Amino acid sequence: MPAGKHRRPRTSHLTRGVVAAGTGGAALVLPLVTATGAHAATTAVPAQATAATKAAPAAVPDVKLVTYKVVSGDTLSKIARERTTGGTWQTLYKANAAVIGSDPMMLRPGTTLTVGTKATKTTQATAETATKSAATSATYTDDLDGWIKESLAIMAEKGIPGSYDGIYRNIIRESAGNPVAINNWDSNAAAGTPSKGLLQVIDPTFTAYHVAGTSTDPYDPVANITAACNYAAAKYGSIDNVNGAY
Known part of the structure; x- marks a missing residue:
């Protein structure tokens, strides 16, 4: 796919019902616990989630x-x-x-x-319940803007670097914002591992860099973005450092 200078406004609504299309972007060539997915709603963290986070124990015994x-x-x-x-x-x-x-x-x-x-099973369960993540508590719009924001929230929790602009730029180049884009013509496709989704990830790379808490479907926008950013962090330091085929 030609390099993306046709940057779309962040307010454009791209749904998962778009028909699959081939892309010319290069594939991610290589080689964290319930699925989240992208949810249609306004961005907001419920008050009870904040309260639960504040209620987290200061220390966990028997560690x-x-x-x-x-x-x-x-x-x-x-x-x-x-x-x-x-x-x-x-x-x-x-x-x-x-x-x-x-x-x-x-x-x-x-x-x-x-x-x-x-830690002991009891203290682990208590800590996990009390510190429910902001990423899974918040809700996001079911469009490119929402998918990127949800991915960024998960990435922040997992220590994966990346910015909105860096992710957006690479998505536009790789898939033009189509979450079900697939490349059926290059060498990866010929080998049986076509590049898929917003950031054109091949299945082995998606599996190796899949981030827990996201869907195991490589076409899921949030899962695709987060896995690709995890890969880019390991290979290039950040998705922000990727400005061409990677």
């Missing part, structure tokens, strides 16, 4: 550190996906910078990383 010893071939992204619940490589690095060193890409086999904490 134990969970560790993992690095083996050959490990990366922070791989460890975050396989050994943490909704974690990202950035948060894993911040927690272990002292033992990893200045370069997060250089993991030494044998290094022991702290990958999380473990």
